[in-house]
Amino acid sequence: MKEERLREALNKLLSMFKSGNLPPAVARTMICRREGDHEKPSDKWSLGNRLLMVLAGTEDARGFNQWQEAKRKVKKGAKAFHILAPSTIKKKVRVEDKETGEAREEERRVITGFRFIPVFRLEDTEGEPLPEVDYTPAELPPLFDVAAKLGIEVKYGPGDGSCYGLFQPGRKMIKLHTHDAKTYFHELGHAVHNTIRPLVGGQVPAQEIVAETVACTLCEIYGYTGYAWHGWQYIRSYAGGEPQQALRFIMKVLTDVEEVLDRIWAAASETGDERGAA
Known part of the structure; x- marks a missing residue:
């Protein structure tokens, strides 16, 4: 019976994609930082530096003096x-001046190069706990316990606007920057796909299309309407843009x-x- 519900929802989704007859799209939402929630120094880092931080296995990294200001100290021997x-x-x-054409001299800061700055992970410090704000929604999305069964931690919080969520296989963590259930379904799809075969790092089209098709199917099962349009656009973007090409990729x-x-x-x-489940 449950298998039939899965196939029915998946077939319904594929039929909508083929016909182009998709329900009106709902507005996507992002989690906004609440008053009193502290900003981390890394919130202002470049995307490249934030990626280095993720690769180092942490969500918070700071210089030696910055940790002291946060009333924490770097552990002895930490690298x-x-x-x-x-x-x-x-x-x-x-x-x-664009309006008058007159020229004038201004003193500005000019980048002359780059230098390496040493920073330490939160996990390599000790001291006062950092203030935290709980962004977990009052009502958890369906299938939330599935992540826990897989040993996957799920964390909600504000992002930098670059994505709605992500799955980090090495850390066994799903990070969500929206309360929309579809994003949780998408990242759960990645997490479960990773149990079939290890995912490759980066935005790999096949992996993204699997996760998005899974997410849209689960939205159909649980009655979250209005996300099929977003899903179809997402799938098309990874499949090359053309509808027929996207359908072939899904198959x-x-x-x-x-x-x-x-x-x-x-x-x-x-x-x-x-x-x-409907």
Whole structure:
């Protein structure tokens, strides 16, 4: 019976994609930082430096003095990793007024190069606990217990606007920057896909299309309407843009999609987390 519901929802989704007859799209939402929630120094880092931080296995990294200001100290023997910071000098530059055409000199900071800055992971410090704000939604999305069964931690919080969420296989963590259930379903799809075969790092089209097709199917099962349009656009963007090309790509990865859905449903049956399924 449950397998029939999965296939029915998946077939309905594929039919909508083929016909282009998709329900009106709902607005996506992002988690906003609450008053009193502290900003980490890394919130202002470049994307490249934030990636170095993730690769170092942490969500918070700071310089030695910055940790002291947070009333924490670096543990003895801890090793720093390095980020790149711009080296600047003050320099007079010639600026032309666009309206009058008059030129004038202004003193501005000019980047002359980059230098390496040593920073330490939160996990390599000790001292006062950092202030935290709980962004977990009052009502958890369906299948939330499936992540726990897989040993995957799920954390909600504000992001930098670059994505709605991500799955970190090495850390066994799903980070969500929205309360929309579809994003949780997408990242859960990645997590379960990773149990079939290890995922490759980066935005790999096949992996993204599997996760998004899984997410849209689960939205159909649980009655979250209005996300199929977003999913179709997402799939098309990774498949090359053309509808027929996108449909062929879905069919190419359909076996993985079905296996991921089967594993999610089996885990949900074991945890009793099948609530709300239509």
